[in-house]
Amino acid sequence: MTITDFGWEDALSIVRASRSCANPNMGFQKQLQEFEKHDVDHFRQWLKEEYGENSLQDEQEAKILLGKYKEQAMMQPGPGGRQWNNNFSSLPSLSYNSYTTET
Structure with missing residues (x-):
């Protein structure tokens, strides 16, 4: 958000394009909204x-x-x-014997 001119929703969509599992909780999304509203312009100016x-x-x-x-x-x-x-076809199955208790 700071380096580009994208808002929080587009920035999150960009992250999800690379990491589809990205799903921040509502508290973090609220922080992104507040950052966009109050701080992002200041940080963009500082970076430049x-x-x-x-x-x-x-x-x-x-x-x-x-x-x-x-x-x-x-x-x-x-x-x-x-x-x-429910797509586990790409995961190899491991037998119980494959596990060890060594650390």
């Missing part, structure tokens, strides 16, 4: 004064991720938040 303009392509990369996330969300309608899919 302290370090100059960002030479990286963070905002462009974030826009691409946000577009992909929104596109995926449109293709998978349903309730927000985490969804359980």
Whole structure:
């Protein structure tokens, strides 16, 4: 949020585009809202004064991720938040003998 001009909701969507399991609790989401409302402009200004303009392509990369996330969300309608899919096919099964008590 500080490096880009994205608000808290778009910033969270960008994180979810990379880490679909990202699901901060309501308290943290409220902190993000408050940060956006009261502090983010101050921190953006401080960063520019302290370090100059960002030479990286963070905002462009974030826009691409946000577009992909929104596109995926449109293709998978349903309730927000985490969804359980019961897909364990990629997990190898371990026998009981594979476990040890050594640390």
